[in-house]
Amino acid sequence: MNPAIPESRAAAGTGPPAADAAPAGAALVLALVGSGGDGVALLGDIVLRLAAQQGLYGIMVQSYGPQIRGGESACVIRIAREEIHYEGESSDLLLCFRTRDLERFQGAVRLHDRSVVILEAADPRPVPEWLGPSQRPVCRFPFATMVDGAEVEGDPKNMMGLALICRALGWPHALARQAIEKRFARKPQHLARNLAALERGFAAPDVPALPRLEGHGVPLHIESGNEAVARGAIDAGLRFFAGYPITPSSEVMETLIDELPPAGGRVVQAEDEIAALGMVLGASFGGVAAMTATSGPGLSLMTEMMGLSSMAEIPAVIVDCQRAGPATGMPSRTEQSDLNHALYAGHGDFPRAVLGVFDAAHARDVMFKAFHLAESYQLPVLVLSDAYIAQRRSVRDATIDNRARPARLAWQAGHGPARFQLEGEHVVSPFRVPGTPGGQYLAAGIEHTPQGHPTADTATHQRMNAKRFLKLEAMARETGDWYRTLGRPDAPRGIIAWGSQYGMLREWVEIHPEYRAFLPEILAPFPLAALAAWRRGLAWTAVVELSYQGQLHRYLSSLTDLAGVHAVTRSGGVPLTHGELARLLGQADGRPLQPRSAT
Amino acid sequence: MKPKDYRSELEPVWCSGCGDYGVLKGLTQALADREVSPDKLAVISGIGCSSRLAGYTRSYSFNSIHGRALPIATGLKLARPELTTVVVGGDGDGFSIGLGHLPHAVRRNVPLTYAVLDNGVYGLTKGQASPTTEIEFKRDRGLAGPDERPLNPVLLVLSSGAGFVARTHAGNLPHLRAMFREALAYPGFAFVHVLAGCVTYQTPDYAETIYQRCDLLPESHDPTDFSRAVEVARGARFALGILYRRPPDRPPAVVAAELAGEAGVWPPIGATSASAFPGED
Numbered sequence: 001m002n003p004a005i006p007e008s009r010a011a012a013g014t015g016p017p018a019a020d021a022a023p024a025g026a027a028l029v030l031a032l033v034g035s036g037g038d039g040v041a042l043l044g045d046i047v048l049r050l051a052a053q054q055g056l057y058g059i060m061v062q063s064y065g066p067q068i069r070g071g072e073s074a075c076v077i078r079i080a081r082e083e084i085h086y087e088g089e090s091s092d093l094l095l096c097f098r099t100r101d102l103e104r105f106q107g108a109v110r111l112h113d114r115s116v117v118i119l120e121a122a123d124p125r126p127v128p129e130w131l132g133p134s135q136r137p138v139c140r141f142p143f144a145t146m147v148d149g150a151e152v153e154g155d156p157k158n159m160m161g162l163a164l165i166c167r168a169l170g171w172p173h174a175l176a177r178q179a180i181e182k183r184f185a186r187k188p189q190h191l192a193r194n195l196a197a198l199e200r201g202f203a204a205p206d207v208p209a210l211p212r213l214e215g216h217g218v219p220l221h222i223e224s225g226n227e228a229v230a231r232g233a234i235d236a237g238l239r240f241f242a243g244y245p246i247t248p249s250s251e252v253m254e255t256l257i258d259e260l261p262p263a264g265g266r267v268v269q270a271e272d273e274i275a276a277l278g279m280v281l282g283a284s285f286g287g288v289a290a291m292t293a294t295s296g297p298g299l300s301l302m303t304e305m306m307g308l309s310s311m312a313e314i315p316a317v318i319v320d321c322q323r324a325g326p327a328t329g330m331p332s333r334t335e336q337s338d339l340n341h342a343l344y345a346g347h348g349d350f351p352r353a354v355l356g357v358f359d360a361a362h363a364r365d366v367m368f369k370a371f372h373l374a375e376s377y378q379l380p381v382l383v384l385s386d387a388y389i390a391q392r393r394s395v396r397d398a399t400i401d402n403r404a405r406p407a408r409l410a411w412q413a414g415h416g417p418a419r420f421q422l423e424g425e426h427v428v429s430p431f432r433v434p435g436t437p438g439g440q441y442l443a444a445g446i447e448h449t450p451q452g453h454p455t456a457d458t459a460t461h462q463r464m465n466a467k468r469f470l471k472l473e474a475m476a477r478e479t480g481d482w483y484r485t486l487g488r489p490d491a492p493r494g495i496i497a498w499g500s501q502y503g504m505l506r507e508w509v510e511i512h513p514e515y516r517a518f519l520p521e522i523l524a525p526f527p528l529a530a531l532a533a534w535r536r537g538l539a540w541t542a543v544v545e546l547s548y549q550g551q552l553h554r555y556l557s558s559l560t561d562l563a564g565v566h567a568v569t570r571s572g573g574v575p576l577t578h579g580e581l582a583r584l585l586g587q588a589d590g591r592p593l594q595p596r597s598a599t
Numbered sequence: 600m601k602p603k604d605y606r607s608e609l610e611p612v613w614c615s616g617c618g619d620y621g622v623l624k625g626l627t628q629a630l631a632d633r634e635v636s637p638d639k640l641a642v643i644s645g646i647g648c649s650s651r652l653a654g655y656t657r658s659y660s661f662n663s664i665h666g667r668a669l670p671i672a673t674g675l676k677l678a679r680p681e682l683t684t685v686v687v688g689g690d691g692d693g694f695s696i697g698l699g700h701l702p703h704a705v706r707r708n709v710p711l712t713y714a715v716l717d718n719g720v721y722g723l724t725k726g727q728a729s730p731t732t733e734i735e736f737k738r739d740r741g742l743a744g745p746d747e748r749p750l751n752p753v754l755l756v757l758s759s760g761a762g763f764v765a766r767t768h769a770g771n772l773p774h775l776r777a778m779f780r781e782a783l784a785y786p787g788f789a790f791v792h793v794l795a796g797c798v799t800y801q802t803p804d805y806a807e808t809i810y811q812r813c814d815l816l817p818e819s820h821d822p823t824d825f826s827r828a829v830e831v832a833r834g835a836r837f838a839l840g841i842l843y844r845r846p847p848d849r850p851p852a853v854v855a856a857e858l859a860g861e862a863g864v865w866p867p868i869g870a871t872s873a874s875a876f877p878g879e880d
Contacts (some may be wrong), residue, residue, distance in 0.1 A: 239678070240674065240677065240678045242670075242674060266677050266678065268673070268674070268677060268707075270670065270703075271699060271700060271703040272699065274667060274670070275667075275669075275670035275673075275699075275700055275703070276670075278663075278667045278669075278670030278671045278673075278674065278700075279670045279671070279673050279674030279677070280674060281663075281671055281674065282643070282661075282670065282671035282672055282673060282674025282675035282676075282677075282678070283674040283675060283677065283678035283679075284674075284678075285641075285659075285661055285671070285674075285675055286641075286674075286675045286678040286679035286682065287678075287679070288678040288679065290674070290678070304664060305664070305667065308663060308664050312661070312663075432659070434638075434639070434641055434659035434675075434679060434682055435638055435639055435659075435679070435681070435682065436638065437638045438638070439638075439659070440607070440637060440638070440657050440658055440659055440660070441659070441660075442607070442609075442653065442654040442660045442661070442662060443659075443660070443661040443662070443663075444654070444661070444662040444663075445646070445662065445663050445664045446646075446662060453609060453654075454651075454654065454662070
């Protein structure tokens with residue numbers, strides 16, 4: 001089931017159990033678990049950076065308790081010789097500073113029979129049974145400083161852990177030293193004790209070894225989904241951002257605070273999400289490409305303004321990093337339950353586009369497409385990411401985007417129709433950028449004539465609605481191939497999914513060749529013709545998603561005949577793993593073909 | 600440019616005798632006085648009778664949604680600083696649904712001229728009480744909130760740290776024109792409180808009564824004296840004129856350092872000499 005297991009098992013089975021070179025497709029999963037103060041996040045960060053530095057690909061997901069600071073935290077890192085899109089499932093190495101901290105990650109951390117387990121020497125607890133069996137002896141190391149049987153503050157455990165991990169992986173001692181020297185360059189007072197802790201780890205008598213992963217030697221880049229969204233937006237021409245802090249999207253704004261001004265843009269932290277989208281519309285009314293980023297509660301506040309964007313035909317890109325809702329929900333946990341909101345929210349009839357992000361690498365491309373649609377069609381474009389991919393960091397190749405930036409069709413004096421007049425081949429009417437001589441007009445949330453004059457005339461309202469919705473028809477023609485398929489085209493079993501399910505499914509279809517998958521990049525307008533073509537020859541199909549109601553299943557049911565298509569769905573929280581997917585697909589085989597009813 | 604060059608082809612739908620006509624006139628006169636290019640003029644409004652004014656100007660205008668004119672104008676001005684950006688709206692739009700944006704617009708000090716046409720009533724929705732409706736009127740008409748006292752918008756923006764605070768009324772065209780002229784020239788956020796009458800939902804003599812309660816600020820008034828501005832704003836009658844104008848060559852952060860304790864401005868680090876309790880040090 002888990003791609004990490006057969007690969008590492010295969011490596012272990014073909015030669016001596018340790019230190020042999022792994023095959024090209026090999027990957028290793030490291031799970032690091034600790035409590036506040038153990039520095040697990042920093043340890044994970046350094047391990048991922050060391051991997052990238054050696055030309056190894058990787059993915060890192062972090063999990064925290066509900067506390068703002070302290071409490072249990074876990075970090076799962078998967079490293080590989082080829083680019084990977086999924087962090088895997090059971091761990092090749094588990095490093096845990098306190099066995100009881102493992103309890104909170106039950107189900108999220110698992111072992112296989114060749115796993116290396118490193119635990120605290122002073123911790124008498126055995127390895128919990130739910131972790132699964134490893135046939136290798138547990139490595140116990142004295143991380144904690146003990147005085148009279150009680151733990152006191154001592155040398156940094158995470159640096160000892162770093163040494164043990166480097167030894168298990170066969171990574172050079174000097175590389176780890178350099179990483180610590182770089183990390184503490186501005187805090188020389190902490191450098192000595194961190195280096196000393198590292199040396200203690202390297203001096204440990206015996207550390208079990210893992211199959212060796214040889215890097216390509218060329219340093220690679222590390223990026224989170226949120227960083228990729230921010231940078232993709234800059235590359236696509238973003239010059240104005242307004243946002244309000246909210247988990248799990250805040251890193252979009254934080255990245256832009258650093259990186260947008262050097263690109264000639266501005267960032268404003270607004271007083272709330274209503275103001276954030278208001279500022280975006282103001283900037284875009286001024287002819288400047290603009291966006292905001294938020295999560296569910298913020299999107300709810302922006303809803304009225306989304307309608308204004310569509311009504312006044314002002315481009316806006318709105319990124320929603322979905323989290324488990326409703327209301328406050330579970331802010332740091334992932335879910336795919338804002339789909340209904342993105343598709344339908346707002347009073348009145350208005351056109352919009354909705355895009356879904358697969359992962360950090362895809363985010364770059366999606367942001368370009370989002371700005372292209374917003375600027376070309378003069379309407380709100382929603383980009384749905386989620387907590388899982390927003391904060392997951394991955395190692396990948398450098399991105400070079402040479403595409404021309406999306407541009408708005410601009411009105412010039414003497415040319416073109418009234419601001420909201422649709423003429424000839426124009427699907428949109430030319431945008432009148434303030435400052436253009438003679439182009440003055442009234443933009444309005446109130447219904448208006450093609451000239452922009454307020455009206456309450458029934459026939460005009462119908463005509464203007466038709467004018468605005470015509471954009472979606474043109475857009476659907478352009479975006480008909482905005483989707484990805486995975487697996488063999490003749491596989492008999494099909495999975496329809498979207499967004500962050502991409503990475504997990506990409507490996508799923510490799511392990512289970514009887515499956516293929518269809519994932520739309522654009523959810524509205526949905527690439528229906530492509531879906532219909534892809535469904536040909538399928539004996540069995542399921543829609544896989546993370547929402548209680550099965551929002552994608554319901555949405556597709558409204559667009560096309562889904563008779564016989566299973567809804568494989570649950571509420572958000574932790575992402576779906578291969579193990580759980582196998583169980584859910586198995587259940588679906590034997591149960592009625594309806595999504596769980598919300599009514 | 601003449602004042603009429605700033606008027607669009609749209610005819611106002613305001614009631615005959617509405618104070619908003621005077622405001623439109625005074626604003627276009629001031630724009631002509633300042634020789635603002637209509638190509639580089641943006642007028643942003645929310646929703647309400649007075650928000651219709653945006654459409655009556657020849658400008659890049661935006662009659663947006665209720666209460667949100669300030670954020671929209673802020674985004675526009677930050678993205679296109681070369682545009683002269685005027686924000687208009689009513690007391691319901693600005694002081695009720697949109698009030699949350701006001702102190703932040705003040706704090707950001709983005710150069711906008713924000714005119715609130717305050718007639719103390721919701722006109723478009725036909726006569727409900729606004730945050731500036733007086734208690735007696737609410738009691739007489741049986742309106743909601745007869746025990747809720749009205750807001751003092753001028754004191755509110757002063758306490759938020761506004762650099763330019765003026766008041767005028769719709770019945771005094773030369774004064775209206777002068778206040779707009781000064782506000783348009785202020786290189787920061789400029790707030791103009793315009794008292795106006797509603798001929799339909801206020802008493803017939805409302806405008807006249809309000810105007811009778813106004814006094815022009817004396818020539819001796821020093822608009823850089825913040826404490827005096829607060830005193831005037833708290834007075835029983837409506838003071839007309841520029842109550843407060845912070846010297847614009849000093850950015851707010853510097854002013855904060857100089858005027859430790861100016862209401863609405865966070866006491867600067869090092870402001871240890873002034874007591875937290877004036878009069879007790």
